[in-house]
Amino acid sequence: SAVISQKPSRDICQRGTSLTIQCQVDSQVTMMFWYRQQPGQSLTLIATANQGSEATYESGFVIDKFPISRPNLTFSTLTVSNMSPEDSSIYLCSLRGLDGYTFGSGTRLTVV
């Protein structure tokens, strides 16, 4: 099954700044997904990213706050923009492979 390398694994950021999270896959995949896991909560889908087209955002998430890039079939980035303490969460990327869904190891973001 595909392997995802996600980085950074964690970061502490000042409010008002932006952080870009990267996911690199060891094989080509059509769709990638970005999730948020707020403290003590379950995972919520932010957006679906297809290569060559705009990402599709779920209700409550907007492109200005969470811009996503998908320049090729093995790479995607999620940016958390103009951060506030409420953005403190774990962010994960995911893909669907033949065996099911694979997740990155997550980025633990703390905004101070």
Add this chain to the structure above:
Amino acid sequence: AQSVTQLDSHVSVSEGTPVLLRCNYSSSYSPSLFWYVQHPNKGLQLLLKYTSAATLVKGINGFEAEFKKSETSFHLTKPSAHMSDAAEYFCVVSGYADKLIFGTGTRLQVFP
């Protein structure tokens, strides 16, 4: 629309006793269902999946789940709990356009 309900937010068992984590689902068509485990400060790991083949699904680490259409349930079981099973468990359904919908999670505690 698809949804999952995990009936217990916390489950506590003694080591060596059976584990039962309950999950009910709602789906307008035959669903794909998954159980994922998340150990503290670790990524998500797939335990098992149901994709309309055998209704009794065996997963890793001795876990299994039974798909019961009449009860719309997909409960996770293990005959004998081990200390290393202590973690957060998520029941997940695959929805429209391969999006995953996560349950709220069940925290399993295992006492010696």
